[in-house]
Amino acid sequence: MGRPFLKMNGLGNQFVVVQAQDEPFDPSPDEVRAINDHTPYDQLISIEPSRSPGAAAFVRFWNNTGEEVGACGNGTRAVAWLLMEAGRNDAVTFATEGGLLSGERAGDHVVRVDMGEPRLRWDQVPLAEEMDTRGIELQIGPIDAPILHTPGAVSMGNPHVVFFMDREPDDALVRGAGSLIEHHPLFPEGVNVGFAWPKAQDRIRLRVWERGAGLTKACGTGACAALVACARRGLTGRRATMELDGGELTIEWRESDGHVIMTGPIELEFTGRL
Numbered sequence: 001m002g003r004p005f006l007k008m009n010g011l012g013n014q015f016v017v018v019q020a021q022d023e024p025f026d027p028s029p030d031e032v033r034a035i036n037d038h039t040p041y042d043q044l045i046s047i048e049p050s051r052s053p054g055a056a057a058f059v060r061f062w063n064n065t066g067e068e069v070g071a072c073g074n075g076t077r078a079v080a081w082l083l084m085e086a087g088r089n090d091a092v093t094f095a096t097e098g099g100l101l102s103g104e105r106a107g108d109h110v111v112r113v114d115m116g117e118p119r120l121r122w123d124q125v126p127l128a129e130e131m132d133t134r135g136i137e138l139q140i141g142p143i144d145a146p147i148l149h150t151p152g153a154v155s156m157g158n159p160h161v162v163f164f165m166d167r168e169p170d171d172a173l174v175r176g177a178g179s180l181i182e183h184h185p186l187f188p189e190g191v192n193v194g195f196a197w198p199k200a201q202d203r204i205r206l207r208v209w210e211r212g213a214g215l216t217k218a219c220g221t222g223a224c225a226a227l228v229a230c231a232r233r234g235l236t237g238r239r240a241t242m243e244l245d246g247g248e249l250t251i252e253w254r255e256s257d258g259h260v261i262m263t264g265p266i267e268l269e270f271t272g273r274l
Ligand SMILES: N[C@H](CCC[C@H](N)C(=O)O)C(=O)O
Pocket: 013, 042, 043, 063, 069, 070, 071, 072, 073, 074, 075, 158, 159, 192, 210, 211, 212, 213, 216, 218, 219, 220, 221, 222
């Protein structure tokens, strides 16, 4: 009988969450993939004992293809909710590879998380060469659609490239261009590929081909990256409603401290055993 897990989602971004406070959990890439075979998910998440004062836990994320990653925005909301429920608190801080994150309740099964500052230097995304991350030069082989010119590049603790659309991003484009760009040599660590259509100063339609997970129903760090990329190009303000396939997130790139604040729902679906 395997260890228990929680099946959760954030706007349809699917998670398997393992509590590792009492029993270590250090899965190999094969084990990460095997869990996905057993219970399909986008990201696997573990909640470990804290390694630093002021943090309630240390949290790790893996894509379903097996590699560990430094950030997962929707997963951060799910973990913050679990930790607040467990501690009967209305706010919580925890550590990840990508840095310290804090969350607070913002309604029933709605969580607001501070995702910290976006990293905007070329070598922080990272890119393979120095470029202006407001608009990078990216040649994508056979595809030469004008909308694919000069996307923005941002890290939220994980790498993102954001294309600026003037219409609904269709499946063929998101899957075709996304899968091509995910492993493009300009991104030494791979990249999450966002397609953002700024519909108004405070509203962006977004679809994301995720590194290591493909087209998901929502991508929290992708929503943060897209808002920052659009604001840097003057296409939107610093606060917007993000329309993802799975629903809406509110993102604000705060003037006061440059932190990116994300608010949205989470859902606990069922418990199971690995
Ligand atoms: N695929 C991402 C990790 C999960 C991001 C996404 N699920 C989110 O909500 O931020 C990466 O490889 O960096």
